Amino acid sequence: MKRSQKHLKAKKSWLTLILAILAIGATVWFGTSQLQQNQVATPSSSIQSTSSSTTPESSSEEAPTYTVSEEEKAYLKSRFDPLMALNANTIAYVYAPGTMLDEPVVQGTDNSYFLQYTIDGQYSPYMGTVFMDYENSKTFEDSLTWLFGHARGSTVPDHRMFNDVNFYEDQSYFDQHRYVVIETPERKYYYEAAFFIIVPETTAFYRTSFESKEVFADQLSAVSQDARTKANNITINPDDKYLVLSTCREEDETIRSNLYLRQIPDSELTAFLAEHGDSLTYQPTR
Known part of the structure; x- marks a missing residue:
């Protein structure tokens, strides 16, 4: 009987050991299985997240647009109603803060x-009116928009028009x-000076359209290389729009001063106006 009890106890001990080993094995197997599942699930979640971030809904965010405030609409109406009454060909107003x-x-x-001819229809050679090239869009949507005006120079008392454009040679x-503002009946456009160049009046740079954006960028690069003065922060982008203020030179009637200005795109306007808006308010000098 004693031997049988000892044998039974020994048998129970072995059985307990075996069950413990099996339990440990099951735990290890279950843990390994869960780890493998987690390892497989992680890349899947990552791929799904990456994939969803490149869907058209999330990647095709619209560029910010310029919203004309009611206050600005009222200002522009008061600005252009008398000008349009004076001359129906009026399309804009241009000024450069800190200049004439x-x-x-x-x-x-x-x-x-x-x-x-002046804006009120008076015949006045060498005075005239600042005008846009007749082939340009009056909405300033072209890649390159030209405005022409006389430089009144030192021989006349009235130094209005584009006389100050020549000062950009310094x-x-x-x-x-650096900044020029264009007002239209619909909205304002803001520009930063990019390049100032002196060219013959017959220069090939006088163009209002281009075969491609690449050709436009090539011309801007050529202008930049020949510029007398320029802005170091301007990177030529064929998607940008430019304005040129073109005028004559007092010392030689066969050459022209051309000031190229980059239009601040709507996507940059909020930050630009937050930094410079207060200094760009119109201050009459006429």
Whole structure:
């Protein structure tokens, strides 16, 4: 009987040991299985997340648009109602803060009439009116928009028009008067000076359209290389829009000063106006 009890106890001990081993094995197997499942699930979740982040809904965010405030609409209406009454060809107003450049802009059916006629229809050679190239869009949507105006120079008491454009030949003046504002009946456009160049009046740079954006970018690169003064922070982007203020030179009637200005795109306007808006408010100099 004693031997049988000892044998039974021994048998129970072995059975307990076996059950313990089996339990440990099951635990290890279950843990390994869960780890493998987790390891498989993690990349799947990651791929799903990456995939969802590149769907059209999340990747095709619309660029910010410029919203004209009611206050600005009222200001523009008060600005252009009298100008349009004076001349129905009025399309814009241009000014450069800190300079004497402060002019209404018209657009005719050619590039000669407004060289000699003022906005109120008076014949006045070498005064005329600042005008947009007749082939440009009056909404300033072209890659390159041209505005022309006389430089009144030192021989006349009235230094309005585009006389101050010639001052951009000096780098310090260029740096201190970087911004130009265009007002239209619908909205404002803001520009930063990019390049100032002196060219013959017959230069091939006078173009209002281009075969491609690449050709446009090539011309900007050529202008930048030949520029007398320029902005170091300008990177040529064929999607940008540019404005050129073109005027004559007092010392030589066969050459022209062309100031190239990059339009601040709507996607940059909020930050731009937060930094510079207060200094760009119109201050009359006429």
